Amino acid sequence: MEVIIKNNYQEVSDAAAEYLLNVVKNKPNAVLGLPTGSSPTGMYKIVVDEYKNNNVSFENVKTFNLDEYMGLDRSNDQSYYYFMNENLYSHVNLKPENINIPNGMAKDINQESIRYENKLKAEGPMDIMFLGIGNNGHIGFNEPNEYFEPFTHEVNLTQDTIEANARFFEKIEDVPTKAITMGVKTISSARKIVLIATGSAKATAIAKAVKGKITPQVPASILQMHDDVTVIIDKEAASKL
Numbered sequence: 256m257e258v259i260i261k262n263n264y265q266e267v268s269d270a271a272a273e274y275l276l277n278v279v280k281n282k283p284n285a286v287l288g289l290p291t292g293s294s295p296t297g298m299y300k301i302v303v304d305e306y307k308n309n310n311v312s313f314e315n316v317k318t319f320n321l322d323e324y325m326g327l328d329r330s331n332d333q334s335y336y337y338f339m340n341e342n343l344y345s346h347v348n349l350k351p352e353n354i355n356i357p358n359g360m361a362k363d364i365n366q367e368s369i370r371y372e373n374k375l376k377a378e379g380p381m382d383i384m385f386l387g388i389g390n391n392g393h394i395g396f397n398e399p400n401e402y403f404e405p406f407t408h409e410v411n412l413t414q415d416t417i418e419a420n421a422r423f424f425e426k427i428e429d430v431p432t433k434a435i436t437m438g439v440k441t442i443s444s445a446r447k448i449v450l451i452a453t454g455s456a457k458a459t460a461i462a463k464a465v466k467g468k469i470t471p472q473v474p475a476s477i478l479q480m481h482d483d484v485t486v487i488i489d490k491e492a493a494s495k496l
């Protein structure tokens with residue numbers, strides 16, 4: 256695992272965007288694994304600017320998002336589809352048919368999970384996957400658990416995560432309690448993984464993920480098993496390393 260420590264959020268975003276842009280510039284039909292959250296918004300902004308300056312094209316790029324809340328449709332401004340549309344999809348020339356995100360409104364979530372896995376199997380592997388990390392060490396919505404869930408699946412969000420994500424909702428009761436997420440094997444199938452995090456609230460999770468025991472209680476610790484992971488963090492997130 257390579258750990259790169261930057262001074263601040265902007266520098267972390269610049270470094271992450273450089274990885275994304277290099278992959279797409281070298282491979283115009285790249286397959287990208289993408290996250291939501293406040294960590295990657297700076298990266299998306301840089302990527303969009305680069306597209307607007309005619310320096311990169313997404314015409315043949317495919318994207319697979321990590322996760323989605325259950326019960327929020329695409330027009331709900333808290334859905335991850337909406338987030339991605341606001342931050343990336345609507346600003347670049349990605350073809351709608353090349354955009355993939357789990358459907359949190361699917362009637363049968365098991366079927367939807369299988370569909371998503373099969374789509375990724377057919378169109379992947381992901382050349383690069385970007386990840387944020389939850390304060391409790393979750394990746395995607397793989398919450399601390401007794402075991403690692405390998406493939407895309409339905410998950411009950413922990414109280415920690417509901418509280419952490421409540422800041423985006425009017426009231427905590429509005430935060431969905433369930434989500435659909437890629438599993439750890441799905442995530443690890445990416446050729447390269449870039450994890451980004453900033454701020455002291457992430458310091459414990461980063462320390463456990465990078466140098467702690469590999470355990471499903473810290474889902475991000477599984478990344479130690481992958482042979483091409485770059486962790487890009489600011490000084491605060493690195494403070495417990």
Ligand SMILES: N[C@@H]1[C@@H](O)[C@H](O)[C@@H](COP(=O)(O)O)O[C@@H]1O
Pocket residue numbers: 290291292293294295321322386387388389390393394395396416420
């Ligand atoms: N499912 C997402 C994760 O993919 C994300 O990494 C995490 C951290 O978010 P933030 O970057 O806003 O701290 O939040 C959510 O729970």
